[in-house]
Amino acid sequence: MKRLTCLVTVFVLWVGLFWSLDLVVLGAGVFFALLVSTYLSDVFPDRIYMILTPRRWVFFLLYLPYFFYYCLKANVDVALRVIHPDLPIRPGIVKVRTTLKSEMAKTFLANSITLTPGTLTVDIDGDDFYIHWINIYTDDPAKRTAEICGRFEPMLRRIFE
Amino acid sequence: MSVFVQIALAVLLLSSVLCLHRIGRGPSAPDRTVAIDILGTLVVGFCCVMALTTKQEYYMNIAIAWALISFVGTLALAKYLEGRSYDA
Amino acid sequence: MLENFFYVFIGVGLVFDLFGCIGLVRLPDVYNRAQAATKCVTLGTCMILIGVAGIGFIGANWQMGLKAVICAAFVLLTSPVAAHAICRGAYISGVPLWTGSVEDAFADRAQVIRTQQTTEGSVQSEEAETT
Known part of the structure; x- marks a missing residue:
């Protein structure tokens, strides 16, 4: 759950910074979001569901x-x-x-x-x-x-x- | 608006010179670290004014990267001052 | 019209930047300098960024506006943390408070932190060892 929210956050930030929906940008975004959420999801805040x-x-x-x-x-x-x-x-x-x-x-x-x-x-x-x-x-x-x-x-x- | 931009750049330059004065004179290492951190934030301001002048948004990429990297560098310096290992 | 409003925003931000740097030069010790400089320069830079974002949104330059807003959020979150880390590091490495200071509640706690570090045997800077 925590990894999933981390992945979505990183991906949204990536697309927002590139500001394009090119297939290459989206693919690279998924790759880097997976990389970041694999290694760094445990520094992400707990109880992230509060945002809802x-x-x-x-x-x-x-x-x-x-x-x-x-x-x-x-x-x-x-x-x-x-x-x-x-x-x-x-x-x-x-x-x-x-x-x-x-x-x-x-x-x-x-x-x-x-x-x-x-x-x-x-x-x-x-x-x-x-x-x-x-x-x-x-x-x-x-x-x-x-x-x-x-x-x-x-x-x-x-x-x- | 070009007069405005020139005044803005002059004010930022004056601020940077004051920061550099503190980096040079600072009696202790933390003084210099504070001044370096502030200088990093001022560079973000420079990038904004340049983006406004040239209407090129890639200056904002530099601003974001500079803000984050100067933060990491300042934290590393602070940990060094504290005498702690870097991974704690 | 609305654009001029954002230019005023940028101007006020620049003035705060300048005051922060004057404080950096004039105030007497690290802690006071970090205070004045962090507060004024953070707010000044954030106001410049918000002004740029507003001008970008008015000119339909969405990419620049969004990046400026993201950058403002980053600066607002990271700058206080950096100031806090520097002040803590400065105190533990043994930089004294200004002679005109009236109170010091952190001395005991700093001593506890220093002894903890010595017993852990972690990497020590020379300042922490001598104090």
């Missing part, structure tokens, strides 16, 4: 503009810090806990954290995220968790769990 739920797609499409808004805000923030003559930064590495369980959701949460205001994921250890924060302004752990993870967790839980 329409509800997840709706939330994913809602997530994209939401994420894009925060990404833009983060960039303006960092750009202002960079061109400010005094460099107003208070960096440090903090530790926060997440409530998400599945690996896929954690990966997406880590990537989202990296691209949003002043935070960068350094390491993940089980439920603990080690995060480099460019401007630490609070010592309260609950407030930190709400600031870093709280924005994305509800949406990601609906998409990936």
Whole structure:
């Protein structure tokens, strides 16, 4: 099952990149898709059947503009810090806990954290995220968790769990 | 639109020069690795602007290949910094 | 008209690229540099790619548009992972935080990772051994 979905994904990507339905292109596509799915299907994500739920797609499409808004805000923030003559930064590495369980959701949460205001994921250890924060302004752990993870967790839980 | 393209190329060139400055000056190896990664992403931007100027879509093939290969190279450098074997 | 909108998109992306590279030069240590540079340059390049995709779709150049969208997805997925790997590698190889940093919660965990590597006897870089 996993091999089959891997094969179909690789083949669709191949045809999309070549953008032609020539017989040679299709034949080579089948050959390379078989090759890739034979050797690399075990690095493909588990529970791939989740992609068939329409509800997840709706939330994913809602997530994209939401994420894009925060990404833009983060960039303006960092750009202002960079061109400010005094460099107003208070960096440090903090530790926060997440409530998400599945690996896929954690990966997406880590990537989202990296691209949003002043935070960068350094390491993940089980439920603990080690995060480099460019401007630490609070010592309260609950407030930190709400600031870093709280924005994305509800949406990601609906998409990936 | 040719003025726009020239300004775009100039801005990208200036960014690349700043990256090269960091690659040359960087006090430690991770500084240089970050700068090399960023330079790879800037090359993708160059390819896009060239594709727009010349209306040739094969520049996009270069952009995709460059994005993926620079990612793999950066991961290899990061693993080397970490002192781990490459297949873990 | 719509085409000009996408040209504005490309222009904003270029400005973000430039700010990211200025951050790469001005900020004090590896972790801050990786932050500013990764965020700004990733979003900047993605905006350039989306602008190119939009112009391609308007001009009925489907192949260019589709490739630009695929490339934007790749950049958006791979760039944070690369930054994370570099920062982790930098910390474990012993690059110190900037002197103005206020907190460091990763020190204990990094020590655990280093001792694990030593006991496994895997390939070690010289930095990891000396620290």
